[in-house]
Amino acid sequence: MSVAVVPEHPWLLPGALTRSPTVVRRTARDWVVDSLCFLLALAWALFSFGDAVSPDPELALNAGPGWLVGVDLVLGVWVSAALWLRRRWPLALAVATAPLALFSSSAGIAMLVILFTVLLHRPLPTGAALVAWHLATTPVYLALRPDPELPFWPAVAWTVLIVGVAVAWALFVRARRQLVLSLRERADRAEAEQQLRVAQARQLERTRIAREMHDVLAHRISLLSLHAGALEFRPDAPPEEVARAAGVIRASAHAALQDLREVIGVLRAEAGGEAIPERPQPTLGDVPALVAESRAAGVRVGVVDEVDQAAALPAAVGRSAYRIVQEGLTNARKHAPGTRVTVRLAGGPGDGLAVEIRNPLPVGEVVGSAIPGTGTGLVGVAERVSLAGGRLAHGRDAAGDFQLAAWLPWPAS
Incomplete structure (x- = not known):
């Protein structure tokens, strides 16, 4: 019982x-x-x-x-x-x-x-x-x-007074305890709301980490797949080309492992432990290195840079532009290998930043094994652009090329 x-x-x-x-x-x-x-x-x-x-x-x-x-x-x-x-x-x-x-x-x-x-x-x-x-x-x-x-009526009045004092005291104590209860409920509710806000912040941070992990690892692994496919279909390639491709594969694998290790380290720190400082996030100034990496993997990339006062670009806008270019190059390697990719950056303070990645669609079927993907890359880019207050368009244009175009707000300083 x-x-x-x-x-x-x-x-x-x-x-x-x-x-x-x-x-x-x-x-x-x-x-x-x-x-x-x-x-x-x-x-x-x-x-x-x-x-x-x-x-x-x-x-x-x-x-x-x-x-x-x-x-x-x-x-x-x-x-x-x-x-x-x-x-x-x-x-x-x-x-x-x-x-x-x-x-x-x-x-x-x-x-x-x-x-x-x-x-x-x-x-x-x-x-x-x-x-x-x-x-x-x-x-x-x-x-x-x-x-x-005491006579009768004074005695009645005296009794009423004594009962009234007891009633007033009881009501005072009752009101005070109800106030204590109300304050405690408010404190508990505030604590619960604070815990909910912390949980939401952690969930948003995990979502951000997952998005960054997708953008980075998809780019690295697509490079690995591209070079591995070249070695598979060119077994008679000169030793110098094989060594160079193997070097790119090793470097890309090392970078992918490093990125994955940092992501896992951040997640473990959130689970309970000392926070691990994040490395500096990429900005618009890191796009040339990204393009050079793709060129080293054999992708023909052309860059048109028409950005005015690039040094004044906000870091958040530059990071979004970098991720858009990264996703565009990754998609081009996946779905249109061997084609020429054109990256165009234009804009300035007050006009916004325009990012455009364009490549011709491949003729016929893609030779070799297609690079696997989750199909959520463009979804993540659209979400990033939407959160930044910009616009995104993708698909085949009038010339028959595939185009990924985004506009990001750049306030005038």
Whole structure:
């Protein structure tokens, strides 16, 4: 059998002010408060009994009938002891002791504590009904046990004042605990939102890394495949050409492994560890090296550079232009080997940067094994251009060539 356990402060749980817990675990503070309430209620019960048996006729007037003195003492002690159960069953205890408000003096303090508990932990309509009962029974109590010092109406006013103070105190404590609950919920919600933002940032970073890995490794592996295909179909090539192709294959494989190692290192650092600084990202100034690499692999590449004030180009725009050129050269090696590729760069501050990669479509079927691809290269380029606020177009133009053209915004400085 499982038993539900409520935390030390059950009022800090959502809905705790409107539901009854199964098991209450008292804290040290709760023990101190409950002990003081019990001792205070018990002391009042004994004090009331002492007044009732006093030889002073005025005090004895408040005792009522003789048989009520002993009964009232027993009931007062019983209700005082029942205060230990008020945290678990406050409403049931209030209903059970409600009739005592008609005649009991010894249980006065104990019933005030019970009223305070109901107002604190139960819905306000329930507490209001209990308060109304105590106020309605006041005239009956005073008629049965009149106050020896105060007339009837001042005694009623004094009773209403005492009950009002208890109600105001209970409502103040209730509002304060609800405020604590609200602030804690806000803090928990803010912490959850912060964790969500961190998770989203990590996911975006992983997406960026995956995009960069696709762009870089597709370029490297296409070079490997191109040279390996040349060695496969030219087994009788001169030793110098074989050595040069093997050197390019080795260099491309080493660079691909290096790029892959850096990506894996970043992912491992995100999983938990020290962050590994990234190497500088490519910019527009690295395009000549990219073209030279493709030329070394046997691709005929022509470059038309009409960029004005290239040094003032923002790094993010230059990086996007580099990736577009890289993807265009990779696609040309994959789908149109042996054709001439033309790379055109143009633009300036305020006019934007135009990037165009053009190559004739191959005639007939491509000889040899096609370089495998994921088919997502242009999708990644389109996403990159869209995020940069630019435009992208690709496909066959009027001359029958394949064209990859992009325009990227370049704000005037």
